[in-house]
Each structure stands twice: as structure tokens, then as C-alpha cells.
Amino acid sequence: MARTDPHAVLLHKFADRSAHIAILGMGYVGLPLAVAFAEAGFTRVTGLDIDAGKLAALQRGESYVEDISAERVARIVGVNLFTSSDFDATLASADVAIICVPTPLNKTRDPDIRALTAASEAIARALHPGMLISLESTTYPGTTDELLRPMFEARGLRAGQDFFLVFSPERIDPGRKDFVVETTPKIVGGVSPACCEVGVALYRQAIRSVVAVSSSQAAEMSKLLENTFRAVNIALVNEIALMCDKLGIDVWEVIDAAATKPYGFMKFTPGPGVGGHCIPLDPHYLSWKLRTLNYNARFVQLADEINSGMPAYWVGKVQDALNEHEKAIKGSRVLVLGVAYKKDIDDVRESPALDIIELLRQKGARVSYHDPHVPRIDHGGVTLRSEPDLAAALDAADCVVVVTDHSAYDWPAIARQARLVVDTRRALPRA
Numbered sequence: 001m002a003r004t005d006p007h008a009v010l011l012h013k014f015a016d017r018s019a020h021i022a023i024l025g026m027g028y029v030g031l032p033l034a035v036a037f038a039e040a041g042f043t044r045v046t047g048l049d050i051d052a053g054k055l056a057a058l059q060r061g062e063s064y065v066e067d068i069s070a071e072r073v074a075r076i077v078g079v080n081l082f083t084s085s086d087f088d089a090t091l092a093s094a095d096v097a098i099i100c101v102p103t104p105l106n107k108t109r110d111p112d113i114r115a116l117t118a119a120s121e122a123i124a125r126a127l128h129p130g131m132l133i134s135l136e137s138t139t140y141p142g143t144t145d146e147l148l149r150p151m152f153e154a155r156g157l158r159a160g161q162d163f164f165l166v167f168s169p170e171r172i173d174p175g176r177k178d179f180v181v182e183t184t185p186k187i188v189g190g191v192s193p194a195c196c197e198v199g200v201a202l203y204r205q206a207i208r209s210v211v212a213v214s215s216s217q218a219a220e221m222s223k224l225l226e227n228t229f230r231a232v233n234i235a236l237v238n239e240i241a242l243m244c245d246k247l248g249i250d251v252w253e254v255i256d257a258a259a260t261k262p263y264g265f266m267k268f269t270p271g272p273g274v275g276g277h278c279i280p281l282d283p284h285y286l287s288w289k290l291r292t293l294n295y296n297a298r299f300v301q302l303a304d305e306i307n308s309g310m311p312a313y314w315v316g317k318v319q320d321a322l323n324e325h326e327k328a329i330k331g332s333r334v335l336v337l338g339v340a341y342k343k344d345i346d347d348v349r350e351s352p353a354l355d356i357i358e359l360l361r362q363k364g365a366r367v368s369y370h371d372p373h374v375p376r377i378d379h380g381g382v383t384l385r386s387e388p389d390l391a392a393a394l395d396a397a398d399c400v401v402v403v404t405d406h407s408a409y410d411w412p413a414i415a416r417q418a419r420l421v422v423d424t425r426r427a428l429p430r431a
């Protein structure tokens with residue numbers, strides 16, 4: 001094959017690590033990915049972002065993502081990891097553009113793809129033969145082929161021949177140590193077989209196991225299956241917890257018993273609801289797409305209803321517990337322990353703790369919080385700061401609500417010190 005063939009040229013540049021990789025969006029997904037490619041030996045990885053503060057932090061050798069240490073950033077920044085806010089100049093020389101921008105919901109809980117469109121438009125302006133574009137942001141099935149492909153082909157180049165286009169879902173699980181970017185199998189689906197082949201060739205350089213699927217739609221749907229699976233199973237176990245509560249049965253004993261079955265059962269645990277940028281949002285991308293086809297995604301709807309009802313359920317439990325102690329919730333001091341959406345991370349996006357705090361405040365409680373990972377939260381026009389002295393905060397609280405079971409907490413000590421505890425995670429010793 002001639003070396004001018006865009007396909008062959010790209011594969012060669014991946015093999016010798018000379019391909020210039022541009023990553024659009026340097027957040028929880030983009031930064032670890034950029035670090036993985038730089039550490040795999042690519043000589044030029046450029047992080048693009050509209051947030052000048054993040055770029056400046058990286059240039060100073062700092063990290064704002066807990067899983068990536070500042071030492072790792074400092075070792076590669078200015079060596080083979082670079083940052084830029086000049087999208088046009090960077091993308092003009094990029095062989096690869098990877099999109100890792102947010103895909104949130106708007107006020108009516110429909111997909112808000114403005115960041116995705118803006119990033120894709122920037123790539124389209126700079127599109128040149130021999131470029132690979134990979135979309136990693138979670139989105140509805142059809143986005144890569146129906147939205148991005150026409151945007152790029154409008155430049156007069158053909159996908160699969162002149163440039164290559166894939167969807168490769170990001171599976172990173174913040175806080176997880178056993179599976180990181182390099183060791184989590186990566187799915188790649190192209191808008192053509194040649195696109196898939198080029199996409200697989202890129203990711204193989206940095207990720208141990210790469211799984212090719214037949215289309216970008218299959219790759220998009222696989223990500224939505226994974227996260228809808230989690231949302232539905234968490235909702236199921238939350239509903240089992242509500243049922244057990246009514247029946248006077250200890251749901252945790254039931255779950256532990258069921259989990260002794262060596263096959264056909266996967267353990268999920270109940271809690272305060274779901275949070276983060278994925279589980280509460282992604283299934284809505286699926287149901288939105290299906291609504292355009294006159295199909296009602298019933299499991300998604302039901303799971304959302306149950307999971308988003310959990311904060312109110314737990315606030316009811318706080319009210320009942322205070323009532324048992326002859327106290328009204330109004331005026332009581334309630335300390336929320338942990339506000340991150342899950343243990344050992346600093347992310348409060350969509351965290352059920354925010355809803356719990358808001359509902360408690362609406363009922364007149366005097367709410368404070370403590371979280372070793374989250375120094376401050378701004379929500380609903382209110383700013384709260386983590387209590388500086390946990391022991392003093394426990395002493396002062398009429399009721400403590402355990403929302404996030406961070407490993408840093410000494411649960412037996414908390415159990416001894418707190419007057420009254422409502423534990424949404426079974427973090428405290430059972431007795």
C-alpha cells in the first residue's frame with residue numbers, strides 16, 4: 001500500500017507513536033486519557049479545553065482529577081503533553097481528535113449536546129485528509145453517524161477513505177484502582193469497517209484490550225446498556241429496600257443472603273439515590289432517542305422515578321428518627337456525612353446529598369456537612385463549607401445522616417459519638 005494512503009499513514013504514525021493526538025475536553029474523562037496516551041509514548045498529545053483555569057493548572061504541573069496525581073502530570077507536561085485553547089491551530093496539525101466534552105441534560109431533561117456540537121464544529125473547520133476522529137462522550141445511538149458524519153463530510157471528504165470516524169465509549173470509574181484507563185477493555189465502533197480498523201489501531205497503543213463492534217451505533221448502545229443496567233438494578237434494590245421497610249425485614253440481611261448464590265445473582269446495594277455525570281443522565285439519552293420513534297423506554301422511566309425518590313424517603317427517615325427523640329426537624333441540627341455521589345471521590349455532580357440537603361433545609365433543619373474530599377458545595381443558591389472539625393460537628397448534631405461511605409471515616413468512632421444516626425449506606429457497624 002502506498003505511504004500516501006491516509007489509512008496506511010495513520011497506522012504507521014500510531015505504531016511509531018508520532019501521531020499528534022488532540023483531546024477536546026480535559027475533564028474527568030479527557031485528562032486520564034491524555035495521560036494514558038502520553039505515558040504510552042506518543043510524542044505529542046494536546047489537551048484542548050474552553051476552561052482556561054484547567055489548562056493553567058496542567059501547565060503548572062497540577063491535577064484537578066483525584067485519580068491522576070500531580071506528579072504524573074508534572075512528569076509529562078511540556079514534554080509530550082501540551083495544552084492549548086487555540087482549537088484551530090491545534091486541530092490543523094492533529095492526526096487524531098478525541099471528543100470528551102460533557103453531554104448533560106437540559107431543564108426539560110432532554111439531551112443538551114451544545115458542547116458536543118461546538119467541539120465537532122471546531123474539528124470540521126480543521127478537518128483534513130488522514131484524520132481520525134473518536135467520540136467518547138456518552139450520547140444517544142446514531143449521534144456519530146447521523147450528526148457528526150454529515151458535519152464532517154460537508155467539508156468534501158469521505159468517511160472511511162479520506163478521514164476516519166469512530167465512537168468509543170469511555171468506561172472510566174472515578175476512584176477505582178483495580179481498573180484504570182489502560183486496563184479497562186475499550187469498545188470501538190466505526191461508521192465503516194476501515195474507520196473501525198483505524199480506531200482499534202490507535203487505542204491498542206495505549207489500552208491493553210480493545211473490542212471492535214460492527215458499527216458506531218452498536219458502540220453507542222453498548223454504553224447505554226451498561227449504564228441503564230446499573231440504573232435499573234440500583235432502582236430495583238432501592239425498591240426492594242422500600243418493600244422490606246414496609247414488611248419489617250432487614251434488607252441488608254436479605255441482600256447478603258441472596259448474594260451467597262454462586263450464579264444468576266449480581267449484588268447491588270440500596271442507598272440515597274444515584275449521582276454523577278453518568279447513571280442519572282445517560283439513560284435519558286436513550287429514552288429521548290426512542291421517543292422520536294414513538295417508543296416509551298419504560299424501565300428507564302421507572303428506574304428514574306424510584307432512584308430520584310430516594311432522597312425524600314431518607315429525609316422522611318430523619319424526620320421519623322428525630323420524632324422518636326421528641327424533636328421536630330424544624331430547627332434541629334442535621335449533619336450530612338459525605339456529599340460526593342460515591343465513596344472516595346470529590347465529585348458532587350447530581351449527588352443525592354444535594355437533594356437531601358435541600359429537602360432538609362426546606363423543612364427548616366439547620367444543615368451542615370462534612371466530607372474529606374469536598375471542601376465546599378454551591379447548590380440552589382446556597383454555599384456550604386465542610387465542617388473543619390468532625391468531632392465537634394458530631395457533638396453538635398441532633399442527627400447525623402450518612403450519605404457517602406468514604407473509606408477515610410472511622411465508622412465505629414462515629415457510631416459511638418453521634419447521638420442519632422440515619423445510615424443510607426449501612427456504613428456503621430450493624431449492632
Ligand SMILES: NC(=O)c1ccc[n+]([C@@H]2O[C@H](COP(=O)([O-])OP(=O)(O)OC[C@H]3O[C@@H](n4cnc5c(N)ncnc54)[C@H](O)[C@@H]3O)[C@@H](O)[C@H]2O)c1
Binds near residue numbers: 028050103172
Ligand atoms: N465522569 C465519568 O465518570 C464518565 C465516565 C464515562 C463517560 N463519561 C462521559 O464522558 C463525557 C465527559 O465527561 P466528564 O466527566 O469528563 O466531564 P467534565 O465536565 O469533567 O469534563 C468536560 C470538559 O470539557 C470541557 N468543554 C466543554 N465544552 C467544550 C468544548 N466545546 N470544547 C472543548 N472542551 C469543552 C469542559 O470545560 C470540561 O473541562 C460525558 O459525555 C460523560 O457522560 C463520563
